[in-house]
Amino acid sequence: MTITKQQLDAQPKFNNSTDEDPYTCACCGKVLNTAKAVWLEQSHVTNKFYLKDVVPEQDSQGYFAFGITCAKKVALTVY
Numbered sequence: 001m002t003i004t005k006q007q008l009d010a011q012p013k014f015n016n017s018t019d020e021d022p023y024t025c026a027c028c029g030k031v032l033n034t035a036k037a038v039w040l041e042q043s044h045v046t047n048k049f050y051l052k053d054v055v056p057e058q059d060s061q062g063y064f065a066f067g068i069t070c071a072k073k074v075a076l077t078v079y
């Protein structure tokens with residue numbers, strides 16, 4: 001299933017980065033434009049990344065930032 005822009009826009013937003021400490025993409029390591037970063041939740045059981053509310057709470061490893069292109073590639077919608 002293809003991830004839509006609407007699904008990516010609906011991901012949680014985190015913005016605690018600074019110019020000195022910018023977020024980098026968890027996939028390719030590229031420095032991200034924080035406003036455009038997409039946050040995906042990782043499962044420590046599968047080590048894969050998912051859209052919000054897909055990973056059961058006890059399996060969550062937390063959220064990681066991605067560029068939009070990488071987020072579309074790695075995000076899963078079904079656990």
Ligand SMILES: [Zn+2]
Pocket residue numbers: 025026027028029030066067070
């Ligand atoms: Zn990337």
